[in-house]
Amino acid sequence: MIESTDSVDRAGQQPRPVNDEVVRITGLSKTFHKRGLNALDDVDMTLRHGTFTSVIGPSGCGKSTLLKIMAGLIPASSGEILLNGVEVTGPRQDIGIMFQQPTLLPWRTSLENVLLPIEIRSGSAAAQERSADALQLLELVGLGGFDQVRPFELSGGMAQRVAICRMLVTGPAILLLDEPFGALDELTREYMNVELQRICRERDATSFMVTHAIPEAVFLADQVFVMSARPGRIATIVDVDLPRPRTLDMMTTPEFGALVRRVRHELNMGIGEGGEE
Amino acid sequence: MTFKPEELAGPVEMSDAEALWYSGKWIDRVPQWVSVTVLGLAMLGIWWLIAELEFVSRILLPGPAETFEELWDTTKNIVSGGHIAEGLWITTQEVVWGFLLAAFAGFVLGVVVGETRLGKRAVMPYLVSFNALPKVAFAPVFVAWFGFGVNSKIVMATFIAFFPVIVDTAAGMLAADDDTLMLFKSMESSRWQTLRKLKLPSALPFIFAGLKTAAVFSVVGAVVGEYLGGGHGLGELIRFSAQTLRIDRVFALIVYLGVIGLLLFGLVAWAERKLLFWHKSEIFEIQGTG
Ligand SMILES: Nc1ncnc2c1ncn2[C@@H]1O[C@H](COP(=O)(O)OP(=O)(O)O)[C@@H](O)[C@H]1O
């Protein structure tokens, strides 16, 4: 299903070394046959090591579908996804994922929740051996001392931080986040954005985050993918070259405002196009 | 889902929104044990009055005093190991066996039905329709099949108690939400692992709701079986007492039937509290009292 001419073309356009590429997607399309719905159409993208990519687009444009295909959870209709040079054909240990809801198991402690992916893949003994790493991760997200606490005692932001640890514990090459802070209140959300930036920088992570908040998209990202609906495709890429680490104060600068306006403008264009079709 | 008798007991907390509509009512200023006791005494009083005024014959409706006296005699008979003790023991065995068999079969088959496509699509509709049938009507069939002995009573108890367990267990298998199922898939969890580590624990609140209904229903099943005759259990004693117009004894024996049901129910509720410490209903309780 590789469109060889296309990949050659793209390789020609991009002079960066290939080993810098974590994810390369070419000609990815997805049709839900039951409803005859063309959810994604010919998506191409490259994610470089250590970069943060935000994806924004109208609701129903296929953001979650794209993320699930990248995670190997649902198959693509056509096209190819390479993760570290190996085609994604199903779920993989080097893919970390996180949703809008923390999806913690309420009968498990924070520590047990963080260790769940290890336990599922390699058994309880292996999970036990990794407790020190898990505790260190909890420390990293500011939850030191909360390892024996159960989810009902955690606030929404704390629960999402446990989910971050669970995503990180297998040492994934790519972090896929689907509106991870969408259910949090505004203040917690801003705080979590700063935290996520810090964690990503500390781990030198490559991240791909779906969001519906423009300032959040700009704040975290090196590049913002603006998607248009029906069929879902990446309409524009807005590069964000604000210096790092970014602070909440930067959100009031004219440069930040200009980027937000730019993304909003592209978003409106995309919605306009979608409406006409 | 199935009815939950425990919702009828225990302190009832009002939500803030509810309080908006009821605030200032005298009933909220009285401690609950007082209102419960007062209402109980009032009902006893009405009972006493109706019996005393002999609206119906004293024989058909004994008053509270005679009934409590008979309850005392019954208790003495039980403590001294008389024929009522034997009846109590027989019925208890029928109820417990009926409950255990129903719990086991209902749980295992409920998991199968809720976990398989065929079960969800083909078996579930039958279960739901069958559940709506008046199951006590099958009692004579079981007597025909299993005779007048203890077996037909156990089968009847099992039969009635089985349905709430299988229906609630099957429904519970669908309780895990989509994102968590996605998460398990992303961790390359096998079907068995997903079942054991996600679906079964998520189903526990449903399973316990079914088990609590089963605890009550197994008593119903055993007694209905005994009413058809043949045994020496409490149901048989009640039938005989009613025929000989010993209504006071009927009432006393029904109290003991209630004790069996409540003990079994309490045991299940206790196990639920131990296992579901993480569940919302329990958490509110912890926070409410703590
Ligand atoms: N399993 C599915 N079957 C059929 N249609 C689906 C399925 N999942 C998503 N869709 C449809 O695909 C489109 C994109 O969905 P989604 O990726 O969830 O959008 P977004 O996350 O951007 O809001 C929507 O129109 C949605 O209804």
Ligand SMILES: [Mg+2]
């Ligand atoms: Mg979505």
